[in-house]
Amino acid sequence: MKKLVLPILLVMAVFFSCDPDEEENGIQPTADFTYLPTVQGPVNQVHFTNKSENATSYLWQFGDEETSTETDPSHVYGNEFPYVAKLTAYNGDFSDTKTDTIWNFTLVYKPNIYIYPEETIDLCVNLSFPKGGELVTSIPEYDSVWCVTVEPDGQINGAYDYLFYESKQPHIWQEEQGWCISKDNLNQFFTNNMLAYGFNNNEIDDFIEYWIPLLSESEYYSIFPQQKAMINRVIEISFSKNPDNVNRLFYVIEATLQNNELIAPEIIPFSKTGFYVNEWGVILN
Numbered sequence: 165m166k167k168l169v170l171p172i173l174l175v176m177a178v179f180f181s182c183d184p185d186e187e188e189n190g191i192q193p194t195a196d197f198t199y200l201p202t203v204q205g206p207v208n209q210v211h212f213t214n215k216s217e218n219a220t221s222y223l224w225q226f227g228d229e230e231t232s233t234e235t236d237p238s239h240v241y242g243n244e245f246p247y248v249a250k251l252t253a254y255n256g257d258f259s260d261t262k263t264d265t266i267w268n269f270t271l272v273y274k275p276n277i278y279i280y281p282e283e284t285i286d287l288c289v290n291l292s293f294p295k296g297g298e299l300v301t302s303i304p305e306y307d308s309v310w311c312v313t314v315e316p317d318g319q320i321n322g323a324y325d326y327l328f329y330e331s332k333q334p335h336i337w338q339e340e341q342g343w344c345i346s347k348d349n350l351n352q353f354f355t356n357n358m359l360a361y362g363f364n365n366n367e368i369d370d371f372i373e374y375w376i377p378l379l380s381e382s383e384y385y386s387i388f389p390q391q392k393a394m395i396n397r398v399i400e401i402s403f404s405k406n407p408d409n410v411n412r413l414f415y416v417i418e419a420t421l422q423n424n425e426l427i428a429p430e431i432i433p434f435s436k437t438g439f440y441v442n443e444w445g446v447i448l449n
Contacts, residue, residue, distance in 0.1 A: 190256015297333025
């Protein structure tokens with residue numbers, strides 16, 4: 165019987181040495197990250213926040229042949245957007261990767277949110293950026309949420325006609341359908357166009373008063389409307405009491421030296437029944 169001990173031990177050693185868990189060191193990590201523009205930093209600088217789990221080291225590939233092994237790097241891109249960034253997270257013999265498309269960031273200027281409840285209400289309004297982005301400024305101050313009292317005529321906290329903000333987020337706006345308008349016709353164009361969508365006279369006057377004086381340096385402007393579905397991709401808005409209708413329209417405006425021929429989009433008028441919200445904003449190319 166003693167002669168069998170050594171062969172049995174050898175068989176057991178071979179059996180246990182074939183266990184794949186014994187051959188690899190570490191545990192399986194999960195790679196994850198988010199990114200935001202650095203508002204006060206260089207143009208096209210993006211800060212990456214590492215949200216990986218169970219990782220001990222990292223390799224970032226930013227999509228422009230540059231790399232980093234920092235945990236939370238910042239990176240300055242060129243102008244050839246979009247880029248595809250890749251994070252590889254390591255732990256011993258294990259690794260995991262995540263990729264994401266990096267878009268250039270642009271400012272949405274002076275979006276005004278007009279709110280028209282059917283009766284006086286207390287309302288909280290929240291903004292979020294599903295593809296990355298952040299608030300730059302706001303009136304009244306936005307401290308993770310606006311909580312306000314709104315009258316049926318749109319008065320907010322007895323002091324404001326609208327909620328105002330500006331934000332920075334990926335530039336993924338449509339620029340295939342729009343209008344090219346001469347500088348001298350901008351006032352009439354925006355008046356008629358905003359009326360066609362469903363803005364009221366006060367909302368249009370706010371737009372005209374602010375924007376027409378600023379659009380004076382070029383002979384022509386290409387104007388690309390961004391309707392609700394497009395805006396919701398990058399800036400989501402939610403309410404503690406849901407309106408019956410939320411109407412959103414931004415304009416991408418680009419100066420041009422000539423009268424470009426563009427495909428005119430279909431204008432889909434707002435629905436303004438019940439408790440509704442109107443919002444306009446501008447992106448300057």
